[in-house]
Amino acid sequence: MEPPVLTETAHAKLNLALHVRARRADGYHELESLFAFCADGDGLSGTLREDGEIALRVEGPFADGLPTDERNLVMRAAHALQAATGGHLGADLLLEKRLPVASGIGGGSADAAAALRLLVRLWDVRPMEIDFPAIASALGADVPACLGSATIFGSGVGDRLETIDLDLAETPVLLVNPLIACPTGPVFGGWDGIDRGALDPLAWARGRNDLTASAMALVPEIEDVLAVLRAQLPQVARMSGSGATCFAVFASEAERDAAADRIIADHPDWWVMTSLLR
Structure with missing residues (x-):
């Protein structure tokens, strides 16, 4: 029997507004942004491996030149979650790269967040048993917002997130x-x-x-x-x-x-x- 395939959408991120307030001494910037997410984006699928190995393939219209090792945030997310859980399971992952690279819509961050969501299900991880926000934050400033892929207000370097009573669904x-x-x-x-x-x-x-x-x-x-x-x-x-x-x-x-x-x-x-x- 073929192993079941799980899928996730790496939802394209939009900064509906982005205000830069200050340049910090550490080189980062103080920001205020309203994040929103599209129904569409990159696609990620995965099947379980029992040997603990994690492998990534990248296909799609914007796959050319994308790495499949630790330079890819999907692999970094997968290994970070594996280390945090002390797990011995692995995965075969396929990223369908549909969004342009370096395009301001959170492609890599959304891919990493999708990998975390997918692997939590694939490995039957209980999110409350690990510091999920810390794992996401360590992967990049936009990853925590992409994790929920819901409209949210971000400040700081984008890491301070606040739920907003603003329903933009189906816009x-x-x-x-x-x-x-x-x-x-x-x-x-x-x-x-x-x-x-x-x-x-x-x-x-x-x-x-x-x-x-x-x-x-x-x-x-x-x-x-x-x-x-x-x-x-x-x-x-x-x-x-x-x-x-x-x-x-x-x-x-x-x-x-x-x-x-x-x-x-x-x-x-x-x-x-x-x-x-x-």
């Missing part, structure tokens, strides 16, 4: 990326250091992304993507994270889909994804 969104990698470190390094004020997560539509100018300096095509999105007359159009993915929020799926069709026709070299917020 139609359109994601567009010019397929140019936008490295996180240089984008943060190019922030102008001006604190433009706090983020009210309940009024996120009036917020901003303080990294947009810095990202545009590195990838000027982001300005073109935003201009095209805003021409579709969405409710909000903004860059996510450190770029280069931008998103637009629409009142209806029909409006979103019509906008997607126009953009695909005019810019066939761009990556476009329609989805709904969770």
Whole structure:
């Protein structure tokens, strides 16, 4: 009998707003962000191994060049959970890489979070018996938010999370990326250091992304993507994270889909994804 296959979606992360408040002495930045997650994202599947070995394969449209060793956050997450539980079970994992790499929508962090969720089920781990938040935090600043993949307000370096009474489920969104990698470190390094004020997560539509100018300096095509999105007359159009993915929020799926069709026709070299917020 073939072993059962478990699956998880590594939900694409959106920073609906991202305010940078200060640059810290340790090189990190004080942030305020409203995280939201799409129904769609990368796919992860896994089967149990009894020998304790963990193996990873990567397939999909954005698989080229991605490592399958400890440089991949999925492997780091798997080994961290295995060490924390003292377990002797392993897994064969398959990552279907559907989201662009270095694109500001939490791909690696979402993949790591999906690996933790999948392996907890595969290995029958009781989350209360381990320090699950500590494992997630050690993997990266966005991993704790990606773990629940629900709308949440983050502050600090993104590690202080606060549940918000804001129901965005089923909100139609359109994601567009010019397929140019936008490295996180240089984008943060190019922030102008001006604190433009706090983020009210309940009024996120009036917020901003303080990294947009810095990202545009590195990838000027982001300005073109935003201009095209805003021409579709969405409710909000903004860059996510450190770029280069931008998103637009629409009142209806029909409006979103019509906008997607126009953009695909005019810019066939761009990556476009329609989805709904969770």
